Amino acid sequence: xxxxxxxxxxxYYVNASPHIGHAYTTIVADVMARFYRMAGYDTFFLTGTDExxxxxxxxxxxxxxxxxxxxxxxxxxFRDLWPKLNITNDYFIRTTDENHVRTVRSILQKVYDAGDIxxxxxxxxYCVGCERFYRESELVEGRCPDHQTTPEHRKESxxxxxxxxxxDWLVRYILDNPDxxxxxxxxxxxxxFLREPLEDLCISRPKTRLTWGITLPFDEKYVTYVWFDxxxxxxxxxxxxxxxxxxxxxxxxxxxxxxxxxxxxxxYWPTMLKAAGIEPYRHLNVHGYWNIDHSKMSKSRGxxxxxxxxxDKYGLDAFRxxxxxxxxxxxxxxxxxEALVQRINSDLANxxxxxxxxxxxxxxxxxxxxxxxxxxxxxxxxxxxxxxEALYPEVEASFRSLMFxxxxxxxxEFISHNNKYIVxxxxxxxxxxxxxxKRLDTVxxxxxxxxxxxxxxxxxxxxxxxxxxLRRLGISGDPSFDDIQKWGGLTPxxxxxxxxxxxxxxxxxxxxxxxxxxxxxxxxxxxxxxFEKLDIRVAKVxxxxxxxKSKKLIKIKIDVGEERIIVAGIxxxxxxxxxxxxxxxxxxxxxxxxxxxxxxxxxxxxAEKEGGGYTLISFxxxxxxxxxxx
RNA sequence: GGCGGUGUAGCUCAGCUGGUUAGAGCAUACGGCUCAUAUCCGUAGUGUCCGGGGUUCAAGUCCCUGCACCGCCA
Numbered sequence: 001x002x003x004x005x006x007x008x009x010x011x012y013y014v015n016a017s018p019h020i021g022h023a024y025t026t027i028v029a030d031v032m033a034r035f036y037r038m039a040g041y042d043t044f045f046l047t048g049t050d051e052x053x054x055x056x057x058x059x060x061x062x063x064x065x066x067x068x069x070x071x072x073x074x075x076x077x078f079r080d081l082w083p084k085l086n087i088t089n090d091y092f093i094r095t096t097d098e099n100h101v102r103t104v105r106s107i108l109q110k111v112y113d114a115g116d117i118x119x120x121x122x123x124x125x126y127c128v129g130c131e132r133f134y135r136e137s138e139l140v141e142g143r144c145p146d147h148q149t150t151p152e153h154r155k156e157s158x159x160x161x162x163x164x165x166x167x168d169w170l171v172r173y174i175l176d177n178p179d180x181x182x183x184x185x186x187x188x189x190x191x192x193f194l195r196e197p198l199e200d201l202c203i204s205r206p207k208t209r210l211t212w213g214i215t216l217p218f219d220e221k222y223v224t225y226v227w228f229d230x231x232x233x234x235x236x237x238x239x240x241x242x243x244x245x246x247x248x249x250x251x252x253x254x255x256x257x258x259x260x261x262x263x264x265x266x267x268y269w270p271t272m273l274k275a276a277g278i279e280p281y282r283h284l285n286v287h288g289y290w291n292i293d294h295s296k297m298s299k300s301r302g303x304x305x306x307x308x309x310x311x312d313k314y315g316l317d318a319f320r321x322x323x324x325x326x327x328x329x330x331x332x333x334x335x336x337x338e339a340l341v342q343r344i345n346s347d348l349a350n351x352x353x354x355x356x357x358x359x360x361x362x363x364x365x366x367x368x369x370x371x372x373x374x375x376x377x378x379x380x381x382x383x384x385x386x387x388x389e390a391l392y393p394e395v396e397a398s399f400r401s402l403m404f405x406x407x408x409x410x411x412x413e414f415i416s417h418n419n420k421y422i423v424x425x426x427x428x429x430x431x432x433x434x435x436x437x438k439r440l441d442t443v444x445x446x447x448x449x450x451x452x453x454x455x456x457x458x459x460x461x462x463x464x465x466x467x468x469x470l471r472r473l474g475i476s477g478d479p480s481f482d483d484i485q486k487w488g489g490l491t492p493x494x495x496x497x498x499x500x501x502x503x504x505x506x507x508x509x510x511x512x513x514x515x516x517x518x519x520x521x522x523x524x525x526x527x528x529x530x531f532e533k534l535d536i537r538v539a540k541v542x543x544x545x546x547x548x549k550s551k552k553l554i555k556i557k558i559d560v561g562e563e564r565i566i567v568a569g570i571x572x573x574x575x576x577x578x579x580x581x582x583x584x585x586x587x588x589x590x591x592x593x594x595x596x597x598x599x600x601x602x603x604x605x606x607a608e609k610e611g612g613g614y615t616l617i618s619f620x621x622x623x624x625x626x627x628x629x630x
Numbered sequence: 631g632g633c634g635g636u637g638u639a640g641c642u643c644a645g646c647u648g649g650u651u652a653g654a655g656c657a658u659a660c661g662g663c664u665c666a667u668a669u670c671c672g673u674a675g676u677g678u679c680c681g682g683g684g685u686u687c688a689a690g691u692c693c694c695u696g697c698a699c700c701g702c703c704a
Contacts, residue, residue, distance in 0.1 A: 185634085185635075188634080189633090192633060192634065193633085193634095193702095193703090196633090259701085260701095260702085262702090263703095291700095326642085326643095328643080328644080331635095331636090331643090332635095332700085332701090333642090333643090339641095339642075339656095342642090342655095342656065342657095346655080346656065347655090349667060349669080350667080351669095353666095353667060353669090354666055354667050354669045354670070355670085356666095356667095357665090357666050357669085358665050358666030358669080359665085359666085360666095361666060362665050362666080365665075405643095406644090409644095409654080412655090416670095416671095419669095419670055420670085420671065420672095422666090422670075422671090423663070423670060423671045423672090426663080426664095427665065428663090428664070428665050431665085501667045502667090503667080504667060505667060505668090505669085
């Protein structure tokens with residue numbers, strides 16, 4: 001019986017360009033698809049774009065385009081990116097596709113007919129600026145948090161999906177199928193969420209408010225909103241309901257998502273499927289976030305790492321390897337260029353690349369550039385051979401439970417064994433002794449056969465590298481995991497090819513962004529709590545007079561909510577009488593001190609001017625006397 | 631405010647259902663080799679497993695509590 005495998009990425013929302021998060025999910029999906037293809041599964045890999053909704057309609061307006069034209073443009077960015085990352089998706093779905101629209105409408109009708117969609121009233125605070133409803137608790141002092149306007153109390157009629165009806169079923173299903181949502185932490189999170197009563201899901205928007213969507217089949221005046229549009233792509237993509245592959249692929253569907261969309265995929269989606277009379281998908285596989293240099297990815301801080309930038313700089317395979325090796329699937333990981341370079345140099349250049357280089361070099365030098373015929377084997381040969389045969393089962397076991405980093409670690413353990421074998425067998429010594437000719441051939445064969453296994457097992461992760469390695473070993477065609485179940489698959493007589501270093505070492509320079517200047521004398525970092533210890537207040541100067549006999553000290557009487565005397569060294573920059581009436585910033589909890597005999601109960605804040613001297617920190621408008629500065 | 635997560639070697643992190651002297655990779659030091667991309671191999675380490683209580687013959691692993699950081703929701 002033929003085995004099947006179906007993997008999906010989320011369809012990406014077209015209100016922003018692709019970033020590393022998109023790249024990671026899609027690359028993982030690709031590695032899985034390639035892996036299962038090589039394991040003999042009939043595989044289908046789906047990705048695409050989500051194109052309806054407010055945000056897209058808004059973005060289109062500001063780009064002065066029609067929504068469709070805008071969606072076409074951004075969708076193309078995604079579609080064109082994937083081939084550059086060696087993504088082998090079988091289909092690219094768009095929610096504006098005609099067949100998707102048809103599928104959505106048919107499922108909506110089906111659920112409606114089954115009595116699971118009802119018309120109801122939605123009541124709440126509506127902000128015209130945001131074009132959305134707010135809950136009372138979301139408002140700040142009764143106002144919209146974005147616009148500071150008082151929202152209107154509005155009623156809006158909409159369609160709702162009776163999600164609450166399926167809560168008990170879903171809880172039981174998750175309990176009965178422990179790996180339905182995985183890793184376990186996200187299963188627990190879903191169950192925790194389900195401990196509270198589910199509310200019904202609002203699934204429509206009136207066309208008076210939003211027209212960029214799929215019209216409800218049972219009410220022309222509404223479009224469907226988000227869930228019944230986007231999620232259904234997973235069905236459309238494999239030809240629901242009539243498609244030839246739907247019956248075989250859907251039961252093995254593997255959804256791949258980042259943790260931010262756990263709720264729609266883990267809660268809404270199964271209940272929607274249930275209501276539509278469709279069995280649940282097989283697994284929901286949830287991964288974590290990539291943090292950039294330890295802080296959360298942020299567009300405004302310019303830390304969005306563009307996958308293509310790094311691919312171009314360091315090579316695609318190195319990038320793919322890094323993503324899969326560095327992240328423990330399910331957990332957050334840190335991304336930094338430095339870490340990437342580290343991986344490249346140690347894993348790829350030193351361990352793997354150098355192994356390939358030294359092996360081929362010796363084979364060419366000692367065996368005339370063809371794979372030698374092995375002779376009698378020793379224990380050492382047998383040991384490496386058995387490790388080679390054990391590799392695929394081990395990699396596969398980790399792979400099945402999404403521990404890609406462990407799969408790769410196992411491969412690198414094997415690489416390390418091969419390096420160790422070379423050092424122990426010392427082929428360069430055997431080569432000096434003609435009597436050891438046969439032994440030398442055996443050793444070289446063992447090394448090359450290990451490389452062949454390595455090349456094949458790494459194919460899903462680093463396809464270009466693997467193809468090149470296998471080519472140098474004189475192997476062509478699409479590799480399969482069947483080829484590495486048994487030791488000895490490398491054909492003696494194959495012509496070997498040496499070549500450039502596959503992974504040259506790279507030097508990482510901590511380059512400062514061009515044009516970005518950096519502070520070099522930043523003081524030791526403080527926590528917010530430490531900063532909060534300082535009590536800085538707005539003060540109004542009541543009186544000021546120069547301190548006798550001093551050059552620049554001025555004694556100032558201030559009002560900070562109470563009257564105080566402070567002494568400040570700004571006499572060369574300000575005349576005492578000019579200070580009166582000014583509002584300044586003063587630290588009021590600094591330990592009092594005596595300056596030239598005058599007790600100072602606070603310190604004012606001032607900054608150095610261009611060209612020397614000091615200027616007081618002052619306030620725009622009338623800062624309230626005594627107010628905290630923070 | 632509610633829910634959840636995280637806190638383990640200099641760094642990045644593994645440690646499943648509690649069980650021998652707590653691990654890996656990187657970085658560091660020393661030694662070996664020379665086929666190789668100054669690469670490879672070997673050896674050496676270092677840890678109040680966030681703090682405090684508790685359960686247990688036995689806890690990094692379970693329970694309570696505190697602290698710090700991070701999410702999600704309201």
